[in-house]
Amino acid sequence: MNVWIKRSLSTAAVAGGLFIAGAAVAQASTETGQADSSGSAALSSPLEIGSIGLGLQSESSRKHSSTVTTTGKHGTATTTKESASGRKDSLGVSTGKISVDPSATLKSVTKSSGHKSDDKVKGSAKQHTSGSIKAPISIGGAKVTTEHEDWSATSKKTVVKTKKGTSTSEQSKEHASKTGTSVGVGELKVAPQGSFDSHKSIAGWFGKDGAGVVGSKSGSTVKGSSPISFGGLTATTSHQEASTAHRAETLTTKRGTWTEEHSSEQISSTDAGLAVGRFTADPKAVLTDRRGGFFATDGDDEFVAGSSSETSGKLAAPFHFDGVSGFVSQAQASKTSDSKAFENEHGSVSKTVTKESASHQAIAGKSGAITGNPSLGLTDRRSDLFATDGDSVVSHSDRKTVGHAAFPYSYEGFALAGDFGQATAKTVTEEVADHHGTTTRTESDEQAERVQPAYVFDGFRGNPNGDFDLAELTSLKHLNS
Template identity: 30%
Template sequence: MQRSLGVAGLAGGLWLAGSIAAYADDPASHEQDSSTESSVAAPIELGGLSLGVETEDRSSVEQSSSYTDSDGNTTETESVAESSSQSDLGIDVGEISIDPAAMLATESSTSSVEAGDSGSTEGSQLTSGEVEAPVSLGGVTVTGSQQSASTTEESTTTTTDEGSASTSESTSESSATGGALEIGQLDIDPAAALSDDRESETTSTEGGVNDAESSSETSLEASSPITFEGIAATATDERSSEREIGSTVTDSEGTATTSETVSQASSNAVGVEGLDLAVDPMASVWNSTGSAATQARGIEGAESSASESDTAIWAGAPFHLGGITAAGESAQAEARQATSTVSDDEGTVTSTEQSWDATRTSFIGQTGDIAGEPWVWLTDTRSDASASAGDSEGSDSNTAQMVGYAFPFAIGDSGFASEIVDASGTNTADAITDENGTRTNERTTENQSVTRPGFVLDGAAGDPHGLLDTENAQRNRLV
């Protein structure tokens, strides 16, 4: 019985040990996957918008007075004054639309396997995202004007036993300014995309050998095309004034009359249009890294490691800029006229004098279309490796960089022209009428000078570019 129990106990122990060993040698594995996706959008549209305001003011004053002294002399005075002003402002905005959108997706997975003293683990992760936000802005128009006018009149008459004397004076002024600004439609379509991929792996064995590897790759792309339909602006300014003075004296000997008129006028105008723009900036970045390491403890502590990385950047912005045209004119004029007439028993004497001055300056300038395609790129490569076994060591490293750029461009014909004119003149006329007849004398003078500066550029083109390339290698050995 004792022998039987001993055999049974030994068999049971062996069976239990074998079961435990069998369970230990049975491989185990684990896996896990996950993914996430999300997106968002928010389109917005806004119809056109209009704003405006208008103001108007008017005023007038009339006044009269009369005075008679003890001698019977009478003085009468009358005056009238009027003024007015008007202004307006308007703003119109075209339709506005915005359509932002974004998307994000992630995926990840992990797995592990264990068998005794050996095991391995793997993991990966992938992330991608996209975003865009197109914007469209309808044209914007701004208009405004300001007008003002004023007039004054005044007259005085004095009557006595010997006759009468009267004087009169009137002035008038007016001004008008205006402007318009028109901005063309603007479209912008920015967009970007991101991608990131990462992987890792580790392995260990019963012999004491460990391996680890990892890699990652990242890329980014972005662009933002822009179109602009140009701009147009105008501004005007006009001013004028006039002044009249007259006097009349009548007595027993006759009548004397004098009058004078002075008028002034100025006008200024300027306009600008063009600047159509189309540009498509783009950029991309790419980066890749990798690393590996091995450790073997059973071979006198042998170790090795290596890493590498590559980076590339590219950017460009082809564009087209429409030429701009500017034109303007400024003119000023002044005229003066004086007349005197004297009549008595012997006859009539009349004298008239006119004088005027005028200046005018005008210009026009134009730049041709400008087109270019600038771009630049950069690459950077790096690698490192090292190994050791006992007292022996070795390492290698390499780096290389390269930079390039270019900017081809072309400019269309350009030019500028101007004209400056100065002019003046006088006219005098005299007439004498008596019992002998009528005698007249008239004289006219005129002066004018013109200057026309200008230049023309028959376009221009160029292609500046360059390249920079560097490389460095280093090796170290210790035995």
């Protein structure tokens, strides 16, 4: 037997069976009867956890000093040393609130009725069921910070006294550094949810002669979605360091005083950061199924039966991402100074050389926002018809499956910048002073350089989309050799 005839007969048989069951309820009690029933249920279980904060800190330091004096036949030597150091560490952790609020509902309604008379039996039955479920979740984000500091200082002084004169030597050094980092995670929100709706109905009548009509229809829809929002991520780090050094030597005799001195300073810093922007999306799906059928007969050999169905589904996932940005910056500077001098009762002579240098590099980049809305839809339609007068048979069937796909999108581009710099300076100062007066001579030299490149891309957008027939996509085409 033709497959479409079988399907039509099957649909008609189901419709007839449901109708007979509904009519039998009415016949079991009175000539006319009706029965209704309904029920519902709901469930909810919210939960919330408060924010958390934690901080830890530790410090330590130490100092040391010593003095040594040596006396001999040639004179006395005294050496003094001092040192100190310390450190500091800290840690901080904080989290936001966490909340969960699951809930569910279910509802069902059933109605049936029947009527019996001397020449006809009528009946109908309806059922409607629906439900939903939700489980929104919110996590308030978290942040972690750390900090570390170190410092140290040392000094040394030696004084030697003899019959010829006094010699003094001094040295000192200092160093300090500080490093800090932080990482932050934005709030996360997810709200998965789903629902369904289903209905069925059947109605018809039959006469004493066997003639009658029965029709049925049913449909169901299922929906699901899970909107999500993520507040992004941030990360930063910084490091600073500074140091100084000083050295001086002095010799005093009957001829005069000689002095030589050297000092240096250095400082540097490095900073970097990364930011991942907010991300939002709302993936969703919908599935719908509708079916119908009928059966009609004149009580003899003639009858007509038919069925139809339509199943469709759609998937979509709109999203938006704010992009990524970051930077790295570095700076450093140094200074040195060297001087020599001689002084006695006739006058003084001195020379000082100072050098300075600075350097700066910086780079920053940003990626623009990305937005898209991909979607896919598919629909399948079927229809069958079967008729006979007892002798001849007529049947017809049709099926078509079509779909649609689209992906509108946009990208806002990116930007990249840089800032580079360098500078140097040198100064030489010479001074001579005697009973005739004072003569000072100064020379200086400076150099500077800077480069500032920048790149910008404006982005792009598009919307590829189209319809397709599944039968054409799956058909095989052969080429004659």
